[in-house]
Structures are given as C-alpha cells and as structure tokens.
Amino acid sequence: xxxxxxxxxxxxxxxxxxxxxxxxxxxxxxxxxxxxxxxxxxxxxxxxxxxxxxxxxxxxxxxxxxxxxxxxxxxxxxxxxxxxxxxxxxxxxxxxxxxxxxxxxxxxxxxxxxxxxxxxxxxxxxxxxxxxxxxxxxxxxxxxxxxxxxxxxxxxxxxxxxxxxxxxxxxxxxxxxxxxxxxxxxxxxxxxxxxxxxxxxxxxxxxxxxxxxxxxxxxxxxxxxx
Amino acid sequence: xxxxxxxxxxxxxxxxxxxxxxxxxxxxxxxxxxxxxxxxxxxxxxxxxxxxxxxxxxxxxxxxxxxxxxxxxxxxxxxxxxxxxx
Numbered sequence: 001x002x003x004x005x006x007x008x009x010x011x012x013x014x015x016x017x018x019x020x021x022x023x024x025x026x027x028x029x030x031x032x033x034x035x036x037x038x039x040x041x042x043x044x045x046x047x048x049x050x051x052x053x054x055x056x057x058x059x060x061x062x063x064x065x066x067x068x069x070x071x072x073x074x075x076x077x078x079x080x081x082x083x084x085x086x087x088x089x090x091x092x093x094x095x096x097x098x099x100x101x102x103x104x105x106x107x108x109x110x111x112x113x114x115x116x117x118x119x120x121x122x123x124x125x126x127x128x129x130x131x132x133x134x135x136x137x138x139x140x141x142x143x144x145x146x147x148x149x150x151x152x153x154x155x156x157x158x159x160x161x162x163x164x165x166x167x168x169x170x171x172x173x174x175x176x177x178x179x180x181x182x183x184x185x186x187x188x189x190x191x192x193x194x195x196x197x198x199x200x201x202x203x204x205x206x207x208x209x210x211x212x213x214x215x216x217x218x219x220x221x222x223x224x225x226x
Numbered sequence: 227x228x229x230x231x232x233x234x235x236x237x238x239x240x241x242x243x244x245x246x247x248x249x250x251x252x253x254x255x256x257x258x259x260x261x262x263x264x265x266x267x268x269x270x271x272x273x274x275x276x277x278x279x280x281x282x283x284x285x286x287x288x289x290x291x292x293x294x295x296x297x298x299x300x301x302x303x304x305x306x307x308x309x310x311x312x
Contacts, residue, residue, distance in 0.1 A: 050256060051284075087280040093258030 004030060004101050006117050009164050010109040010178025010190045015129040017042065017110055022066060024057030026182045027112060033057040034103065034110055037064045037077060044103035044112040045079055050096055107165075108192040109178045123165060127176060127192035131206055135213045137220035139187035143179055145216050146189060150175075150208035173197060173205065185222065232276045232306040234264070235286055239299035241271055249293040257281045274306065 004027060011025045012034060022035035024047050031047040033056040043066075047055050054070040061067075065074045065082065073096075074083040081096040102113045108127035135142050146166055149156035154171015161167075166177040166189070178190035191209060193202070217223030237246075243266055250273055254261040259277040266272070273289075275282050290298045 084280070090278055090280045093281070095256055095258040 004028075004032070004112060004114045006114045007164065008102075008104065008106075008111040008113045008117060008119075008122055009180060010107075010111050011044075011180055011188075012110040013129040013132055013190050013192070014105050014108050014110055016132065020061040022057050022059055022061055024055055025180075026186070028181055029183050031055070032101065032112060033059075033066075034112070035059075035061055035066050037061060037066075039064060041077060042103045042105055042110055043077055043079075044101040044110075045075075046099040046101075048098070049073060050081070050098060056098065107176060107178070109190050111164075111178075121163075123163075123176075126195075128195050128197070130175070130191040130193050130202060131209060133189045133191060133209050133213055134182075135187055135189075135216045136185060136222040137187060137216040138185060139179060139181040141220050142187045142189065142212075142216040145219065146177060146212055150205060151211035151215060153205055153208035171201075173201060175205070185220070229279065230276060231279050231282060232274065233282050234272060234274045234304045234306050235289070236270060236272045236302040236304075237289060237298050237300075238270045238302075240297040241266070241268060242295050243268060243271075245293045246271055246289075246296050249296075250289060253285055253288045257285055259285055261285075 009027055011027055017023055017034060017036050019036050019040055020038050022033055025032050032044055033047040034044045036042050047057050049056055049068040051073050052070055054068050056066060056068055058069040059066050064077050067074045072085040073081055075098055076082050079098040079100040080094050081092045084090055084092055100115055102115050102117045104111045104119050104122055106122040107125055108129055147159040149170045156170045158169035164179050166179060168175040174194055176192050180188040214223055259275045259281055261273055261275045264272040264274055290301055
C-alpha cells in the first residue's frame with residue numbers, strides 16, 4: 001500500500017460525504033475510501049477489501065460498519081473485520097483488517113493523512129461548500145492558473161498559498177481552495193466560501209471554476225480542445 | 227467456541243518457491259492460521275495448518291488462485307487430526 005503523506009491533504013467536500021455513505025478517491029496514486037458512519041464519524045482507509053481486493057468505496061455503510069459489496073464482509077471503525085456472512089458462527093481474527101489512515105473534517109473539507117498525524121495542524125473554522133473541481137492536469141499547472149483567479153469572476157486582490165490551501169480574494173469574495181494531488185496528471189481543488197455568499201455569486205463562481213478546469217486541461221494538453 | 231482442525235494441504239503445479247512461500251506466509255498471517263511448510267520444490271508444496279475450518283478453506287482458496295507467477299493445478303487435502311475445541 002502506498003503510504004499517505006504525513007501532511008493533511010483535503011480530498012473531498014464535507015457536504016459530498018453524507019452520513020452512512022462512502023466514496024472513493026485517490027491521493028498521490030493511493031486509492032482511499034472515505035466513509036461516514038451513522039454517528040457522523042469520518043474514516044479513511046485503503047480502498048481494498050482484504051478478502052478479494054474489491055474497492056470498499058463500492059460498499060455500503062450500516063451503523064458503525066462498512067460492508068464490502070462483493071461478499072459482505074463487515075469492518076468496524078478501526079478497520080477490523082467483525083462479520084463474514086458466509087460464516088456467521090466464525091469468530092473473525094483481528095488480523096483480517098484494512099489499513100486505516102487518519103481522517104478529519106476542517107474548513108468544510110474532508111482531510112486525510114498518514115495514520116497518527118497530529119490534527120493540530122488542520123485549519124480552523126468552517127465554511128460553505130462551493131464545488132470540487134476535478135481536472136486532468138498536474139496540480140502545479142492547475143494551481144498556477146488558479147493563482148490568477150477563476151476566469152471572469154472579478155479582480156484578484158489576494159492569492160496566497162498556505163500548506164494545502166490556496167486563499168483567493170476575488171471580486172470581493174474570499175475563496176479557499178483545498179489542493180488535492182491525485183496523481184501525476186490529475187488533481188482536484190475543493191472550493192469553499194465563507195457563509196453568506198448570494199446564490200448569484202455562487203453560480204458565477206461555479207461557472208468560473210469550470211473555466212479554470214478548461215484552461216488547466218488546455219495547458220496540460222488533456223482537454224477536449226487538445 | 228470455534229472448532230479447530232489441523233489440515234495438510236498439498237499444492238501441485240508451477241510453484242516458484244520464493245513467491246509461493248511468501249504468499250502462503252502472508253495469507254496465513256492475515257487469517258491468523260499457524261502454519262508450517264513441510265515440503266516445497268518448484269512443483270509442489272505441502273503446508274500444515276491449524277485453525278477454524280472456514281479460515282482454512284479461505285487459505286486453500288487464496289493459494290489455489292495465487293500468487294500471479296504460480297499456477298496451481300491440483301490441491302489435495304488431508305485432515306490430520308480429529309476436530310478439537312479451542
């Protein structure tokens with residue numbers, strides 16, 4: 001399993017991971033399942049059932065467990081297999097487990113890191129989701145363009161990188177973009193806003209974000225026009 | 227209380243020794259099955275295991291499929307001792 005970095009990285013918007021759901025993502029080539037149990041806790045693990053290698057992100061959440069879609073093996077919040085439907089009488093050994101990463105929520109985003117990473121370095125505060133922007137381009141290409149602002153969304157008065165965040169002030173709106181390197185040719189920005197932005201402004205920013213994606217993919221030679 | 231068995235499995239086929247032994251050790255550890263490789267060469271391996279029947283079945287299935295550079299053509303199974311209670 002590729003190790004996750006020991007720095008926190010945003011991989012999704014909190015709003016895109018409702019209670020009792022799972023989702024798959026990729027961080028620097030490592031496939032990760034993020035899931036939220038019925039109590040609202042977020043988990044991040046290797047996205048692979050130890051039984052047959054099926055992606056756990058295709059599984060289903062029941063209570064405080066996630067079950068593999070393939071044969072229904074159930075794992076508790078620590079990643080330990082607790083129940084095998086084909087052998088309901090079996091006391092499952094604790095060695096059947098999924099490698100778990102660190103997971104946290106901050107600034108409207110889901111963050112992951114190597115197990116044991118200190119949550120003290122996460123950014124404080126909350127935010128409202130705008131959208132996640134998935135782009136077929138290297139992160140540095142995407143961020144390099146984003147630092148000039150979202151196309152057509154007003155004048156940029158601040159563009160500052162701070163760890164895994166890009167802070168923009170553009171057209172009177174403060175935007176935080178979580179920088180998510182997925183692999184050599186793929187990246188995402190998870191965009192959030194302070195509370196109170198109007199619907200018209202939010203729509204304009206979503207449209208501008210799509211323009212940023214087209215520009216980044218054109219620059220990387222991967223877009224529709226390439 | 228699970229019923230424990232001691233079983234000897236003989237795998238035959240194309241079995242590169244290093245990768246087959248490593249795969250067997252990994253799967254046995256994953257399933258918490260004490261195991262011993264009683265004999266191994268490039269064409270066969272004999273492994274003795276003790277544990278719940280369901281986990282021994284899972285071990286047999288896993289090794290009959292892999293690792294990728296091996297081709298298991300036949301598995302022979304022998305119960306070595308009567309079932310015991312843990």
